[in-house]
Amino acid sequence: MGDVSITVLDGDTLRSLHVSLREDTVSLTGAQVLDLAESEASRSLLGLSLPQHLKSSALRRMNIDGVDDDVDFRRKELSPEEASRKLNEYLSAIADELKDNPLVASNLDGSALRMLLEDEDDFAMIAENLFTDLDTEDKGMISKREIRNAVVNMGVEMGVPPLEEFPLINDILKKHGAEEEGELGQSQFAELLQPILQEVADALAKNHFAVIHNIKIVNGSELKKSTQVVVSGDIEPITKLPRHIGFG
16 A cells, blocks of 8 residues: 655755845845745745744744734845845744754655555555445445545545645546436446546646644654644755845
């Protein structure tokens, strides 16, 4: 069975990242500096949108604490030198916060689904279990529309992103008639589920989906798991080279 791997984001990639502004940069507001820093941090963290609690904690490390301080800093005009210093200071603060409170994330790229589909026995077992869970009346038949619930029930653990965060799945379900009237037996259910999952896997291969797990790292290594929180974003290669950015 294809398991979704997890990655501990402890800020290590950010510590080697130094960002330089373009030479023609005249000035930037504090808001622009924060946006640029968060964009660079996201690129080095599986493309994740940074959680608000991470951004707030990092700002507090820069002595930007509370609504008034935040608003004042965002409105402030900064020289290129000050903007560059604050930008990299914010990146360092994010890295330090991640060192103390790492994020645990997964990159859903379709590989877990492809592994599942390639193993006929694994897929047959999963399809049977899903069908049994949905056949609450034990009739041996379920509504065709239950395919949607089957996909939802597979969840991130099996490599399927939440439908509300990855709406392309809705289009795939509609394409395969999963919203039409009718009933399915177990074999028909499996026959319909397979191409749907294949298309989801193909879609994820083209447009990766990153997930933050609500997992607490205890004593540096032990993972304490609870529920999951989903954050999505485009996946871009991690880079450790200096970047030159700014506004034209």
